[in-house]
Amino acid sequence: MRKLISALCVLSSLSFGSMIGMEALGEEQVMGGTASAAGRGFAGNAKTGDAEGLSVVNPARLAFDTKVVFNLNFLLEMDAASNHGSNYIANNISMPSFNLSFPMGDFGAMGVSLWQHYASSMDEEYENEKASQTAQIVYQGSVYEIVPSYAIRLPFFRSMSLGGSAHFVMGNTSRSLKLDGNTDDLDEGDVWGAGEYTLTDYVEGTWEIKDHPAYYTMALQYRGRMVSYFFSFTTGYTLSNDLEYDFRFSEMDTLANNVYTREIDIPAMLATGINYRLNKRHNIMLDLQWRAWDKDVENLGGSWNMAKVTETQSDFMMSLGYQCDGSPLFYDPYWKRINYRVGAWYKNWYVKDVFEAGGSIGGGFPLGRKGTTLDVALQGGMRFADVDSEWDETFFAIRIGLTGIGNWGQSRR
Amino acid sequence: MNFINTAVNICKFQTFYIYIRNFTELNSEFRVKKRKSILLGGLLAGLALVLTSCLFESDENGVDSWLSDHGMPSSYKVQVVNVEGIKVSSVEAFLDTTAKAADSRAVFGAYSNLRHDMVLDFGFSPASSFYKNFTDSDSAGAFLQLFWDRGLYTSKEYPKDSLPISEDVNVTFSWKLDNLSNKKALDSLIEISDANWRKSLEWEDVASADTTISISVSAKDTSIRLPFPSALVDSLKLINKGAIHLQLRLSAPEAKHVFRFLGDNTYYPPLLTVYSDSSDIYADTSKFVAPTPFRMAGVAKSLEDCSECAVLHGGVYDSLVVELPPEPILKALSDFYGDEFPYTEGNGNDVRQSVLFAQLAMARDDSKGNNELGLPIQVVVGSFVDSANTTVRRMENYRIDNATILEKGHQNLVFHDGDSLTFQLTYGLKDFVNKASDGRGVRFIMRLGYPFLQEMDTTYATHLTKDGDTSYVFLSHFDYARYDFSSSLEQPVSLKLWLASKRGDEE
Numbered sequence: 061m062r063k064l065i066s067a068l069c070v071l072s073s074l075s076f077g078s079m080i081g082m083e084a085l086g087e088e089q090v091m092g093g094t095a096s097a098a099g100r101g102f103a104g105n106a107k108t109g110d111a112e113g114l115s116v117v118n119p120a121r122l123a124f125d126t127k128v129v130f131n132l133n134f135l136l137e138m139d140a141a142s143n144h145g146s147n148y149i150a151n152n153i154s155m156p157s158f159n160l161s162f163p164m165g166d167f168g169a170m171g172v173s174l175w176q177h178y179a180s181s182m183d184e185e186y187e188n189e190k191a192s193q194t195a196q197i198v199y200q201g202s203v204y205e206i207v208p209s210y211a212i213r214l215p216f217f218r219s220m221s222l223g224g225s226a227h228f229v230m231g232n233t234s235r236s237l238k239l240d241g242n243t244d245d246l247d248e249g250d251v252w253g254a255g256e257y258t259l260t261d262y263v264e265g266t267w268e269i270k271d272h273p274a275y276y277t278m279a280l281q282y283r284g285r286m287v288s289y290f291f292s293f294t295t296g297y298t299l300s301n302d303l304e305y306d307f308r309f310s311e312m313d314t315l316a317n318n319v320y321t322r323e324i325d326i327p328a329m330l331a332t333g334i335n336y337r338l339n340k341r342h343n344i345m346l347d348l349q350w351r352a353w354d355k356d357v358e359n360l361g362g363s364w365n366m367a368k369v370t371e372t373q374s375d376f377m378m379s380l381g382y383q384c385d386g387s388p389l390f391y392d393p394y395w396k397r398i399n400y401r402v403g404a405w406y407k408n409w410y411v412k413d414v415f416e417a418g419g420s421i422g423g424g425f426p427l428g429r430k431g432t433t434l435d436v437a438l439q440g441g442m443r444f445a446d447v448d449s450e451w452d453e454t455f456f457a458i459r460i461g462l463t464g465i466g467n468w469g470q471s472r473r
Numbered sequence: 474m475n476f477i478n479t480a481v482n483i484c485k486f487q488t489f490y491i492y493i494r495n496f497t498e499l500n501s502e503f504r505v506k507k508r509k510s511i512l513l514g515g516l517l518a519g520l521a522l523v524l525t526s527c528l529f530e531s532d533e534n535g536v537d538s539w540l541s542d543h544g545m546p547s548s549y550k551v552q553v554v555n556v557e558g559i560k561v562s563s564v565e566a567f568l569d570t571t572a573k574a575a576d577s578r579a580v581f582g583a584y585s586n587l588r589h590d591m592v593l594d595f596g597f598s599p600a601s602s603f604y605k606n607f608t609d610s611d612s613a614g615a616f617l618q619l620f621w622d623r624g625l626y627t628s629k630e631y632p633k634d635s636l637p638i639s640e641d642v643n644v645t646f647s648w649k650l651d652n653l654s655n656k657k658a659l660d661s662l663i664e665i666s667d668a669n670w671r672k673s674l675e676w677e678d679v680a681s682a683d684t685t686i687s688i689s690v691s692a693k694d695t696s697i698r699l700p701f702p703s704a705l706v707d708s709l710k711l712i713n714k715g716a717i718h719l720q721l722r723l724s725a726p727e728a729k730h731v732f733r734f735l736g737d738n739t740y741y742p743p744l745l746t747v748y749s750d751s752s753d754i755y756a757d758t759s760k761f762v763a764p765t766p767f768r769m770a771g772v773a774k775s776l777e778d779c780s781e782c783a784v785l786h787g788g789v790y791d792s793l794v795v796e797l798p799p800e801p802i803l804k805a806l807s808d809f810y811g812d813e814f815p816y817t818e819g820n821g822n823d824v825r826q827s828v829l830f831a832q833l834a835m836a837r838d839d840s841k842g843n844n845e846l847g848l849p850i851q852v853v854v855g856s857f858v859d860s861a862n863t864t865v866r867r868m869e870n871y872r873i874d875n876a877t878i879l880e881k882g883h884q885n886l887v888f889h890d891g892d893s894l895t896f897q898l899t900y901g902l903k904d905f906v907n908k909a910s911d912g913r914g915v916r917f918i919m920r921l922g923y924p925f926l927q928e929m930d931t932t933y934a935t936h937l938t939k940d941g942d943t944s945y946v947f948l949s950h951f952d953y954a955r956y957d958f959s960s961s962l963e964q965p966v967s968l969k970l971w972l973a974s975k976r977g978d979e980e
Contacts (some may be wrong), residue, residue, distance in 0.1 A: 083543075195547045241549055307973070307975060317822060319822070
C-alpha cells in the first residue's frame, strides 16, 4: 500500500498538458477524467449499471449501482502547440481522479472522489538574446476537489433518483520565472553597478472557495428500460486564490511579499445527458454541459508583457458516445467480456476563442472473475485558438483506469 | 529534439509501468494472465506515445517563440534612476561614550574634542615582609610603566614626521583603594564581570591628584614610567596587611595627543611597581611588588560644545543616523516608470521592481575635519531595514567601481582628493522601495572606519604585490579623527538607483 501511495504522490505532482490558459486556471479535466468516460468521448453520465461508479457531473446515477467501485485514473498526454510554423511539444503524466463509491441498498449510495479539476504545468529552460544566458519558466498549479456524494432512489418512483455532492476545493499554484539581467539600456559607465544577479519573479498561492466551504451539485436521474437521462445543476462559486508575489535574488534573499487575493467567478453549470440502449448491450449516449462565463479571469502573474486577464467565453461541451457492454459471464470468451467504447466531443473552452474537438476509442478489459477492470482510452484531437497569444494544439492522450469492483455489504440472493 | 522527446516518453512510460506492476503485485487477485494483459496494454500505450512523438517535431526555438507570444521576457532589464536634490529630513548624532575593554590597546590623552581616560584594575597581595619595608621607608614610591603600541608607532604607514612626540602633560591620577582582608577576598573580585566593572566607571568623589609628566615617544622608545603622585603613595602606605585592590584612572584632558599603549592582554602589559627603596628598586623581592592589571578599560568623554552637531569621531563608535524623506525618491520613480508610487495594491509591498544597487552622493569639505595620521578615512554605512517584522541595522556591502577607483580612487573616503562623498546604500533602498507604502523614509547610519591605505587599488583586499610585499587595504589602528558633516548634510544629496523591473516594454 505504501508503494501505491508513494506512486500516486509522484504521479499527481506531475500534471497535464495543455499550454492554453496557464495564467488563468489551466486546463480543465472534465468529468473527473475517468478512463471509462473518456473512452466514449466523455459521454455516458446518464448510463446506469450495477457498477458504473461515481460521476462528478451526475451524482444521482450512483443510486442505481449495486457494487462497491474503486477507480483510479492515469493520464499520459502529449501536446504539440504550433503557430506560424513554430512547434513546441510538451509531455505530461497525471492522475486526474480517483473515486470510491459505496452502495447501501435502500439507504442510498455514498461516494467520494478526489479530482484534479484544473491544472497547469510547464518547466522549460530557454536561451535569451545573449545566448550565453538562460531563463527558466516553471508553472505548477492544481485545483483539487474532494467530492463526497450521496444519492438515493425515490420512494414510489423507483426508476428515479436524486443525488447531491459537495465540492471542497483545495490546491496551490505557482509560477517561477528565472531571469538574467540585460544591461543594454545602461550607459557603459553604469554597467558595473548592475551586478550579475539571476532574479526570480516568483508567485505562489493556495486555492479555496470564497465565503463557503464548498460548492454543490444536485442531480436527478431517470432510468428506463431503454432510455435513461439525467439533469444536473452545479452552483456557481468564487474561487479565491491567495497569492504571494516576490521578486527574489534567492530563496533566502527576497523582497517582502506582496500578498494579494485574486478572485475568479466560476458560473453555475447545467448538464444533461441521455443514454439509449439499442439492443441488449449496445448503448448510444449524448451529454451536454454549459456554463455562462460573464467575467474575465484575472491572470496569475501578469507583469512583463503578459496580459493581465484571460478573457472568457461561455463554455460548452457536447459529447457523443457508444459503448458495447461486455458479457458479465466469466466463462464467455475473453473478447466478449471486453467493454468496447468509441466517442467524440466538441468543447468551447472557458478561454475566449479556444475550441476543442476530439475523438477517442477505448476498452474495458476485465481482470479476473471478481470484476476488476482495466480501462484504456486513446484520445486525439485539436484545440483551435483564434487569439494571437494562444497557439493551436494537437493532442494525443492515453488514459488508463484501474477499477476494482466488490460486493462488500451486499447479501447473496 | 525529436529523439529526446522519444526518450523522455519511454522513460515516463517505464516509470508508469513500474507503478502499474507494483499495484498489480499488491492485489493477490491478479494472475499471471492478467499481468500479460497489462503488459500488452502498457506496450501499446508506450508504442503509441513513441510513434506520436515521432510524428510531431518541436523545433529549436519553439519554446522561445511560444513564450514571446505570451509576452514573457527572456531577461530582466536594468535601468538607472537618478534622484537629485534630496534634502535630508533629519540627522541625529550618537556620541559613543561607553567604556570599552582595553585588553590589547589602551590609550589616554585628548584629541579632537574627546578626552580618553585609561582605567586599570589591580589586585595584589604583598608578603608581610614587603609591608614592613614599605611602610617604614622614607624613599618608598610607585610608578606605572606603560609600553608603547609599537605596532603603530613603528609601522611604515605611521607618518614619519610625527615622531618624536614630546609633551609636558598634566596627568590626573584618580583612584579607589581598598584593603582586602585576605587573598580569598581578592579572588572574589574576579566574580565581578568585566562588563559590569566597565559600567561602574562613572566615578564621583574619589581621591585624585594631578601631576605633570613629560611624555616623549620616539620610534626607539619602548615604554614610559608614570610616577605616582605622593598622595597615592601615602594612601598605599597606610595599608600594612592583607591584599590591595587598586583601581586607577589616568586622564589628561589638556593633552594635545592621544598616547597609545599595549593593553593588559598582550606580551607587554602595563606594570605597576611599588617599591620601598628608591635607590635600588629591584634589589630584593621583599622590597618591591610588580603586579599587572587584571583588566583595563578606556573611557571616552566628549568635550564638544554642540551635542546636536553632525560630528563623528574616529576610534570610538560614534554614529550619525540620517533620514531621507520618501517623497522625492517616490516622485522620481513615478516620473521614470509612469506608475503610481507608493504602491497600494494587496498589502502594499511593492514587488514591481527591485533595487539592485544604490549609491548616495553628498558634498564634502575636509576642512571641517581633522585627523592624526594624515590618511584618508573610510566612511562606513549601514541601513535600517525590515527583517522578520522587526527593524535591524544592516551594514552595507561595498561593490568595487573599477573605472572610478583607477581614475579618482575610492569614493567613500574623507580626507581625500575631491569634494564629494559617495557611498552605497543598496540594502536600505531595496527595503525602502519595497515597503514605501507605510510612509517610511530611508534611514541609515554613518561612521568613521579605519584609515585607508590603498586609495587607487581595486582589489579591496589584503594581497601580495608582485614584489612579494603584503599590501594592506586598511591600517588596523583607528585615527582619533573628528569630522563635522553638518554643512554636507545641510546641502541636498543625490541618489542613483539601479533597478530591475517586471514591467513590459512600453507600447
